[in-house]
Amino acid sequence: MALRPDDTLYDRLAIRDLIELYADRLNHADWDGYEKTLIEDFQFHTSSPVNITIRGRDEMMKLVKQAYGSGFVHQMVHNIVVDRVVGDRARARHTLHVFSDRFRLVALYYDAVVRTDDGWKFARRDCQVTYHEAGPLPGSVYRKLPDPGKPTWYEQFPKA
Numbered sequence: 508m509a510l511r512p513d514d515t516l517y518d519r520l521a522i523r524d525l526i527e528l529y530a531d532r533l534n535h536a537d538w539d540g541y542e543k544t545l546i547e548d549f550q551f552h553t554s555s556p557v558n559i560t561i562r563g564r565d566e567m568m569k570l571v572k573q574a575y576g577s578g579f580v581h582q583m584v585h586n587i588v589v590d591r592v593v594g595d596r597a598r599a600r601h602t603l604h605v606f607s608d609r610f611r612l613v614a615l616y617y618d619a620v621v622r623t624d625d626g627w628k629f630a631r632r633d634c635q636v637t638y639h640e641a642g643p644l645p646g647s648v649y650r651k652l653p654d655p656g657k658p659t660w661y662e663q664f665p666k667a
Contacts, residue, residue: 515592518627522589522599522620525627530582530603536575542568546621546628553614553634579648580607584616595622603634608648613638 525544532541542564551561551570561567574580587601597620605612619631 518592518597518622519589521627522592522597523587525620525629526584526587526599526601526616526618529629530584533571533575533580533582538568538572541571543625544629546623546630549629550631551634552632554636556639557612557634557636574607578608579644579650580605596620597622597627606644608644609641611638611640611644612636 529541529544531537532544545564545567547564548562549564549567551559551567553559559570561570583604583606585602585604587599589597589599591598599618599620601616601618603612603614603616605614614637615635617633617635618629620627621630
């Protein structure tokens with residue numbers, strides 16, 4: 508399906524932003540911001556070999572806080588495609604790379620998103636694992652969560 512500038516362009520950009528914010532907020536342990544990307548009855552599923560099914564935003568929050576609380580985890584999203592926007596509902600997909608001090612994962616994510624009064628949010632995410640590797644990383648981890656802070660200039664640029 509060819510995507511073209513049409514009346515869904517703004518929505519498609521906002522949904523791409525949501526996907527990127529999801530990973531960025533996890534990577535910075537911004538739990539309040541991360542929680543705001545999910546609707547209350549959010550659903551999450553990961554295929555074999557991980558096999559996780561979550562129902563509810565609160566349960567998802569428990570899972571990610573536990574995963575990020577025990578070491579280094581970093582997510583990177585790639586190849587985002589928002590292929591259908593119909594009113595207040597949309598679907599998207601992307602590739603996700605996850606690196607951690609305990610595992611590595613490459614997966615395809617399939618998302619159902621809904622427009623709320625606060626903008627687009629995830630209703631459902633289905634993670635189809637392509638590659639999984641368990642075990643420690645061979646290198647060294649230098650950054651620890653919670654985020655030690657941004658450079659001082661970052662909050663001041665650009666000046667309001």
